[in-house]
Amino acid sequence: MIQGVQIDMLSAERLSKMTSYEKIRLILDDVRQGSVVVLEKGLTPEEQGKLLETTMMEINPGTFSGIEIETYPSSGSDKGFITKLFGKKSNVPRLMVIGPVDQLKMLSREKDRLIAWASAAQ
């Protein structure tokens, strides 16, 4: 097999049918095997908090050092129509990328563009 990184891309529709627990489990199981996960629709703040706590419980010095997680930095700078209309934007981010911290590096982070570098597991 060719050397590389497996990328698991989940559609918003697929995600909408999953429970929070299922999403977090799938993400961590994938990432711990060295895959990168791309979510078409990001996790809610509550789910992100749960993902963080679960990640912390599963970090094991030497074998799993945690996750890299990124989304378009929409918070704050996003003053769109909805924001004006309701005075508050949705807290669910757009696309979200999650990967093993020793394999996924964020190179740049702009409002509508993320550039990441993924390397194969050692």
Added chain:
Amino acid sequence: MVAFPRIRNFFGKLFGKKRSRVGIYGPPNAGKTTLANRIVRDVTGEAVGPVSEIPHETRRARRKEGVEINSGSTKLLIDIVDTPGVTTKIDYHEFMEYGMEQDEAIARAREATEGVAEAMHWLREDIDGVIYVLDSTQDPFMHVNIMMVGIIEARKLPVIIVANKIDLPDAAPQRIKSAFPQHPVVEISGLEGHNMDELYAKISEVFR
């Protein structure tokens, strides 16, 4: 949302509400403990906990009760909780770069993971307001900051963003202001004690 704290405050006075518990959050090394120590020392002459250039020096939340914040004619009694820095990754090799032995570095990494989980737990259950501390020389758009502010907003907790370390030449507090225009941002140096009066005024206003 604006009226809510006032109403709570009104009933609080009526029923002898507990003091507001203000959590100091932010990524590792932003200067949370330095700031907590400064606030507590200004008021009581004591310290909250040790400060270090090595990340994850604070691995347990530390609480100081009944800290009186004075600003002009207003007095506000709060509890200050200094929390472990929140991150999505902890690599023990980083600690070894500071000259730590492997065993010690691994032990610190294990404690740090528990510390992050503890900080999240406090945020979920026991915190009434947040001071979110950022190092002005770093990129404020790091996902962990966007995520934490998102969680704080989802829990409808009042928040002050602190742009810390403005004494450093490459500090860019303006970047923090443009990253979080929806929240009050106070530029300080916790180390040098610059602009603390403005922070105390904001604390009195936001956590009342």
